Amino acid sequence: MATRRGPPKPAGQRREESRSRGPKKKSVAMQMGSPPSWTWGDRLVGVHCSTAGGLVTGIARGAALGCTAIQLFTKNNNRWLAPPLAGEEIRAFLTAWTDSPIRFIMAHAGYLINLASPDQKITEQSMESMRTEILRAEMLKIPFLVIHPGSHKGTSEGLGIRYITDRLNILLDESTFSNTRILFEGTAGQGQCIGHRFEHLRDLLAGVRDIDRVGICLDTAHLFAAGYDFRTASTYAAMWEQFEAIVGLKWLYALHLNDTTRELGARVDRHSHIGEGMLGARAFGFLMRDERLHHLPMVCETPKGKTDVEDRTNLEKLYRMTQR
Numbered sequence: 001m002a003t004r005r006g007p008p009k010p011a012g013q014r015r016e017e018s019r020s021r022g023p024k025k026k027s028v029a030m031q032m033g034s035p036p037s038w039t040w041g042d043r044l045v046g047v048h049c050s051t052a053g054g055l056v057t058g059i060a061r062g063a064a065l066g067c068t069a070i071q072l073f074t075k076n077n078n079r080w081l082a083p084p085l086a087g088e089e090i091r092a093f094l095t096a097w098t099d100s101p102i103r104f105i106m107a108h109a110g111y112l113i114n115l116a117s118p119d120q121k122i123t124e125q126s127m128e129s130m131r132t133e134i135l136r137a138e139m140l141k142i143p144f145l146v147i148h149p150g151s152h153k154g155t156s157e158g159l160g161i162r163y164i165t166d167r168l169n170i171l172l173d174e175s176t177f178s179n180t181r182i183l184f185e186g187t188a189g190q191g192q193c194i195g196h197r198f199e200h201l202r203d204l205l206a207g208v209r210d211i212d213r214v215g216i217c218l219d220t221a222h223l224f225a226a227g228y229d230f231r232t233a234s235t236y237a238a239m240w241e242q243f244e245a246i247v248g249l250k251w252l253y254a255l256h257l258n259d260t261t262r263e264l265g266a267r268v269d270r271h272s273h274i275g276e277g278m279l280g281a282r283a284f285g286f287l288m289r290d291e292r293l294h295h296l297p298m299v300c301e302t303p304k305g306k307t308d309v310e311d312r313t314n315l316e317k318l319y320r321m322t323q324r
């Protein structure tokens with residue numbers, strides 16, 4: 001199951017070479033500090049990057065932080081739809097990506113989408129929004145699109161999962177042009193959200209006909225909020241044994257690395273900086289040094305400040321963990 005890494009490179013162009021510095025990129029990069037002192041080697045690690053100022057600025061932000069992987073919203077995450085991408089915007093994005101140290105980009109779908117909804121209007125809007133997300137990811141050559149499975153809104157987990165897979169099957173049938181793999185994100189289990197048990201993730205995968213076009217993304221803050229503890233060597237091992245038995249590690253395609261302010265099993269989604277929340281540095285150390293996960297893209301979705309110092313600090317902490 002090979003995954004695409006970066007857009008196609010023009011012949012003879014080397015990745016590390018020539019970081020193009022367009023005016024826009026420069027202005028974003030100049031708000032950032034100097035390049036970090038560490039390098040990720042073959043690891044795909046980074047942060048969710050804002051695209052305020054244009055999609056291409058997300059790449060500049062990630063590059064300034066030395067990210068080898070980033071996550072982006074390809075459109076406003078609180079809107080259903082977006083104007084079509086202009087050819088020029090796509091070309092600028094792909095060129096900036098090629099010229100950057102970023103080797104992997106994943107997209108996160110908008111927050112309004114609820115494929116589990118029992119409401120017809122919301123369902124239609126969610127389907128249309130997903131079509132937009134799938135098309136944009138394909139045009140930008142983004143290999144993964146992370147979605148939240150959805151909220152059943154009081155029907156049942158079983159019916160919610162069936163709605164999600166039935167609707168996703170339609171979307172996948174409609175988009176045979178797409179090379180983007182859709183990843184169900186494990187959730188914290190807030191309200192009636194599906195995806196906080198490994199069994200939900202198993203059943204979601206089981207309901208998709210075109211299984212090679214889907215996978216799982218796990219979020220550390222959501223895992224802990226959902227009641228999965230991995231703060232000690234024994235609980236860490238037990239959690240992955242459980243995941244392997246119920247879902248299968250081969251279906252895990254990406255990780256979101258976030259600490260959380262809330263206690264184990266709180267079913268509340270509150271991200272915090274790496275090592276500063278209830279999970280603590282030890283749990284992230286297990287993850288960063290787990291060879292089974294080395295090939296996976298890992299991105300932080302930790303709180304942002306006015307500068308990139310928070311992202312920088314989180315990435316540095318994660319890097320140090322790989323060095324022990």
Ligand SMILES: [Zn+2]
Nearest residue numbers: 108146148185
């Ligand atoms: Zn998410």
Ligand SMILES: [Zn+2]
Nearest residue numbers: 185219256301
């Ligand atoms: Zn997440």
